[in-house]
Amino acid sequence: MRTRFLIVDDSELVRKSLRTVLQANPEWEICGEAADGESAVALFKELHPNIVILDFQMPGINGIETARRMSEIAPAVPIVLFTQHASSDLEKHAREVGIRSVVSKTNAFPMVGMIEALLGPTDPDPGAKESASPVKE
Amino acid sequence: MGEQEKVNILMVDDQPGKLMTYEAILNELGENLIKARSGKEALDHLLKTDIAVVLMDVSMPELDGFELADMIRQHPRFQKIAIIFISAVHLTDLDRLNAYQRGAVEYISVPVVPELLRAKVRVFADLHRKTQQLEMLNRDLRTLSARLMAMQDEERRRIARDLHDGIGPLIAALSMNNGLLAQQTKKLGPEVSEVLQQNNQLVEQLSKETRTISHLLHPPLLDEIGLLPAIRMFAEGFAERSSVKVTVELSPEIGRLPPNVEISVFRIVQECLTNVYRHSGSKTARIKIEPSQEKLLTVQVCDEGKGMPRTNGVPVAAGSNHGVGLSGMRERLRELGGTLDIQSSEHGTTVIAAVPVSKTMVKSL
Numbered sequence: 001m002r003t004r005f006l007i008v009d010d011s012e013l014v015r016k017s018l019r020t021v022l023q024a025n026p027e028w029e030i031c032g033e034a035a036d037g038e039s040a041v042a043l044f045k046e047l048h049p050n051i052v053i054l055d056f057q058m059p060g061i062n063g064i065e066t067a068r069r070m071s072e073i074a075p076a077v078p079i080v081l082f083t084q085h086a087s088s089d090l091e092k093h094a095r096e097v098g099i100r101s102v103v104s105k106t107n108a109f110p111m112v113g114m115i116e117a118l119l120g121p122t123d124p125d126p127g128a129k130e131s132a133s134p135v136k137e
Numbered sequence: 138m139g140e141q142e143k144v145n146i147l148m149v150d151d152q153p154g155k156l157m158t159y160e161a162i163l164n165e166l167g168e169n170l171i172k173a174r175s176g177k178e179a180l181d182h183l184l185k186t187d188i189a190v191v192l193m194d195v196s197m198p199e200l201d202g203f204e205l206a207d208m209i210r211q212h213p214r215f216q217k218i219a220i221i222f223i224s225a226v227h228l229t230d231l232d233r234l235n236a237y238q239r240g241a242v243e244y245i246s247v248p249v250v251p252e253l254l255r256a257k258v259r260v261f262a263d264l265h266r267k268t269q270q271l272e273m274l275n276r277d278l279r280t281l282s283a284r285l286m287a288m289q290d291e292e293r294r295r296i297a298r299d300l301h302d303g304i305g306p307l308i309a310a311l312s313m314n315n316g317l318l319a320q321q322t323k324k325l326g327p328e329v330s331e332v333l334q335q336n337n338q339l340v341e342q343l344s345k346e347t348r349t350i351s352h353l354l355h356p357p358l359l360d361e362i363g364l365l366p367a368i369r370m371f372a373e374g375f376a377e378r379s380s381v382k383v384t385v386e387l388s389p390e391i392g393r394l395p396p397n398v399e400i401s402v403f404r405i406v407q408e409c410l411t412n413v414y415r416h417s418g419s420k421t422a423r424i425k426i427e428p429s430q431e432k433l434l435t436v437q438v439c440d441e442g443k444g445m446p447r448t449n450g451v452p453v454a455a456g457s458n459h460g461v462g463l464s465g466m467r468e469r470l471r472e473l474g475g476t477l478d479i480q481s482s483e484h485g486t487t488v489i490a491a492v493p494v495s496k497t498m499v500k501s502l
Contacts, residue, residue, distance in 0.1 A: 011306035089366035106344030
């Protein structure tokens with residue numbers, strides 16, 4: 001079973017590049033896209049993705065608030081904050097709402113490796129993970 | 138000469154005949170003349186009307202001129218009123234001194250020379266009019282300055298947002314595309330790989346430059362997660378760019394504040410650090426933000442530089458930029474009802490801004 005990504009970014013250009021990068025891995029697919037936090041949360045509920053790539057600064061609620069709402073729904077699903085503003089403070093806030101990892105948009109190189117590490121070796125089944133691994137630290 | 142606004146002149150005397158005489162003398166000035174037959178009546182007028190000049194008799198039954206002058210001066214709103222005494226008795230130097238100590242601007246003895254009285258009243262009426270005009274201009278300037286600062290903040294926010302929304306995604310896309318190419322280095326050959334490597338460095342530099350401009354214009358974290366993270370991030374970037382070692386002490390209980398307070402405090406800290414770098418010669422700076430009272434926030438920025446030049450014991454701006462910065466800070470604080478205090482010596486400068494906040498912050502012990 002392929003790993004299903006929800007990608008959230010208000011820039012179509014960034015979403016397009018993310019699609020290209022992620023789809024380079026045949027085991028990965030994009031199950032949904034959103035351009036703002038509110039609709040991302042709705043899609044998250046509907047599509048049950050295995051992982052979320054989430055922008056920080058968007059119209060409406062920001063990435064931190066979006067992640068907080070997603071973590072309340074399904075805390076085991078890893079969320080990667082993909083932002084132009086990576087900093088230690090932002091990372092701290094991100095951790096508090098259950099975001100697993102913060103990746104700088106301007107140095108996206110480590111992203112793929114980080115996603116692979118987050119997903120673990122070969123177990124992309126979110127249902128199993130959700131019930132097995134408890135929530136936030 | 139154009140039309141000028143009339144000012145009110147209050148004449149106080151218990152004798153109607155004298156009041157009529159003063160009226161005849163002063164009519165020519167074209168101002169509003171108000172008559173009062175007693176000290177009490179005079180006080181009634183003072184409370185209801187904006188009076189420029191009070192012309193009063195020293196000897197009156199019940200409340201005499203000196204007592205009335207005392208009562209007028211006690212009221213903060215009446216401190217600037219010009220009081221002119223007229224007296225047929227009490228003509229010694231001691232009486233005059235008594236009058237001036239009560240804040241009189243003139244002490245005229247009877248018989249009154251009409252031209253002289255008119256000329257004196259005219260001077261004080263004009264002075265009052267000019268003071269009023271200056272106060273009005275000053276208020277207008279303050280309003281304008283506050284509006285300009287708000288517009289500048291808004292404009293900076295807009296440009297930062299344009300950079301984020303316009304250039305940011307382009308850089309991100311470039312970076313991701315380079316990442317994809319980098320996975321194919323085997324197919325590319327060493328020369329192309331080398332160019333790709335260089336491109337990566339260029340993208341990173343471009344990103345860094347854009348980020349710095351955008352953060353100086355308007356820190357993104359300020360709106361999204363608040364003042365304290367924005368200050369910490371700005372201080373980190375400032376330390377990196379300037380080689381000034383910055384320590385930051387922020388009380389976590391401050392939390393989120395109203396947007397106008399957050400942006401003003403951020404700008405004050407930003408201005409202070411710019412001054413440290415440009416003028417102080419200090420290698421260190423310390424930012425401390427904490428609640429000093431229940432509803433008062435204290436923002437302190439200290440350095441160990443050469444201090445600010447002083448005029449009459451008061452620290453003054455070194456350069457024009459510095460000057461605009463300081464008055465800008467003062468204006469921002471005035472808008473919030475706060476105060477600015479600068480302590481400066483040859484061992485360094487400490488800028489302390491006190492900002493009232495509506496929410497209660499309990500200082501953690």
